[in-house]
Amino acid sequence: MLEIRNIAKTFGTTPVLSNVSLQCKGGETLSVLGKSGCGKTTLLKIISGLMTPDAGTIAHNGNDLSHTPVEQRGIVYLSQEPLLFPHMTAAENISFGMRMRHRSKDEVAGATNDMLRALGLEDHGRKLPQALSGGQKQRVAFGRALLVEPKVLLLDEPFGSLDAGTREEMQQFYLHLTKTYGFAALFVTHDVKEALVTGTTFARMESGELTLFEDLDAFVNDPNGDVAKERLFWINLK
Amino acid sequence: MLAALSVAATWEYPRLLPDVQLNLWSRVVVGGAGWSFLTSLQVALPVAVISLVLGFLSSYRLLGSRYRHVWLWMALIPFCTAPVILSLEMQYYFIRFGLTAQRIGVVIGQLLIGIPYATVLFSLFWNADRLKQEEAARTLGCSRLQIMQHIHIPAAGGIMKLVFAQLFLFSWFEYGMTQMLGVGQVQTLPVLIFRSTQEANLALAAGACVVLILLPVIFIIFTRKIVFR
Numbered sequence: 001m002l003e004i005r006n007i008a009k010t011f012g013t014t015p016v017l018s019n020v021s022l023q024c025k026g027g028e029t030l031s032v033l034g035k036s037g038c039g040k041t042t043l044l045k046i047i048s049g050l051m052t053p054d055a056g057t058i059a060h061n062g063n064d065l066s067h068t069p070v071e072q073r074g075i076v077y078l079s080q081e082p083l084l085f086p087h088m089t090a091a092e093n094i095s096f097g098m099r100m101r102h103r104s105k106d107e108v109a110g111a112t113n114d115m116l117r118a119l120g121l122e123d124h125g126r127k128l129p130q131a132l133s134g135g136q137k138q139r140v141a142f143g144r145a146l147l148v149e150p151k152v153l154l155l156d157e158p159f160g161s162l163d164a165g166t167r168e169e170m171q172q173f174y175l176h177l178t179k180t181y182g183f184a185a186l187f188v189t190h191d192v193k194e195a196l197v198t199g200t201t202f203a204r205m206e207s208g209e210l211t212l213f214e215d216l217d218a219f220v221n222d223p224n225g226d227v228a229k230e231r232l233f234w235i236n237l238k
Numbered sequence: 239m240l241a242a243l244s245v246a247a248t249w250e251y252p253r254l255l256p257d258v259q260l261n262l263w264s265r266v267v268v269g270g271a272g273w274s275f276l277t278s279l280q281v282a283l284p285v286a287v288i289s290l291v292l293g294f295l296s297s298y299r300l301l302g303s304r305y306r307h308v309w310l311w312m313a314l315i316p317f318c319t320a321p322v323i324l325s326l327e328m329q330y331y332f333i334r335f336g337l338t339a340q341r342i343g344v345v346i347g348q349l350l351i352g353i354p355y356a357t358v359l360f361s362l363f364w365n366a367d368r369l370k371q372e373e374a375a376r377t378l379g380c381s382r383l384q385i386m387q388h389i390h391i392p393a394a395g396g397i398m399k400l401v402f403a404q405l406f407l408f409s410w411f412e413y414g415m416t417q418m419l420g421v422g423q424v425q426t427l428p429v430l431i432f433r434s435t436q437e438a439n440l441a442l443a444a445g446a447c448v449v450l451i452l453l454p455v456i457f458i459i460f461t462r463k464i465v466f467r
Contacts, residue, residue, distance in 0.1 A: 048377050070376040077377040083370050087392045097378040100388070148378055 007056030031199025091125035097148035243444035282409035293356020313354035322414030
């Protein structure tokens with residue numbers, strides 16, 4: 001279980017995160033809904049180790065990760081852009097993490113083929129990233145992340161750059177992956193529907209402060225939340 | 239024309255072609271073109287390789303730096319003065335450290351232009367996307383060395399070849415600084431050509447010119463896909 005306690009971060013004189021605490025169990029996706037600039041990306045970068053917090057601790061299954069280097073945390077960060085390595089094929093991108101861990105060639109080849117099948121990309125393994133569509137690239141990025149068996153997956157608006165149709169398809173694909181692989185994930189988004197579809201637990205972030213909800217009802221009925229505003233919009237639509 | 243001049247025993251007006259004596263080329267080689275070719279290689283290769291490596295690394299180091307633009311602006315300073323003026327400014331230190339009339343001195347002098355030049359060129363390669371790719375790779379468990387070896391260097395293959403070719407050609411054709419710091423003792427091909435011309439040794443000058451442009455022509459043939467893409 002991922003445990004974050006009292007994380008705080010200030011850029012210059014501007015506080016970006018104020019005493020953020022949360023928990024996320026294996027097999028759970030914590031959906032964090034928040035507008036651009038509310039501190040979502042900073043929170044994820046701190047959890048992954050790419051940024052240092054001013055205060056607070058990060059732990060996984062009771063082990064303090066606060067001072068563990070990024071590459072040893074086992075926490076994979078997926079951003080809005082797939083960030084595939086342009087000189088590697090889809091298959092090479094997917095197997096990248098395993099190859100860096102010096103796994104045997106047979107093991108890497110077997111796992112990569114299985115992952116390509118799971119991603120529905122068995123015919124695209126030899127293609128370079130520039131020959132793939134936006135959705136396919138994001139699938140490869142997921143495959144690359146999952147093959148290193150992360151303790152936690154951090155998703156920073158991963159479908160933000162996709163069109164509405166592909167985005168919906170990818171949300172369903174994400175649910176399929178969570179059921180298959182059972183990883184713990186933090187999914188940050190500014191899209192209400194996406195937060196509802198992908199999350200099993202819910203939180204709202206505003207001006208660097210995180211509000212956790214007990215269940216879906218509490219999240220949906222939050223009077224200050226975007227879900228209520230969105231519902232009101234549809235009710236008043238004539 | 240240069241090839242014809244290098245084997246011309248006599249070439250009088252109005253004849254279209256000269257009296258050819260192929261054995262004049264032995265004079266070109268004996269006259270120093272062979273040694274000058276080797277000297278040019280001994281200067282240009284280290285200048286190109288060292289500038290490439292240090293330029294690539296220093297440019298990488300500037301990625302994400304708050305003062306990146308200041309450093310890149312400073313890297314342009316060596317180009318504001320001609321190499322010969324730059325070497326005049328540095329000559330005191332070269333004499334002080336016993337580097338004048340030495341190949342190593344000429345190499346060091348040219349590196350002072352080559353490294354900043356490579357740094358500026360590689361700054362086009364290092365952008366925000368590279369930084370994001372690096373961050374993605376680190377969260378996947380990659381060390382910085384693995385990232386350099388498996389991501390950055392292969393991705394930079396094309397620009398590396400181009401920068402290497404440019405640095406090599408800069409050093410290969412450089413005359414002013416080489417003459418100033420080498421005080422005539424480091425006889426690269428351009429130095430030999432100027433000397434032969436001054437001595438009115440046209441066959442040697444023309445032969446050395448042929449040798450001088452031979453390597454760049456080969457370079458262009460091999461790098462044309464990158465250069466003209």
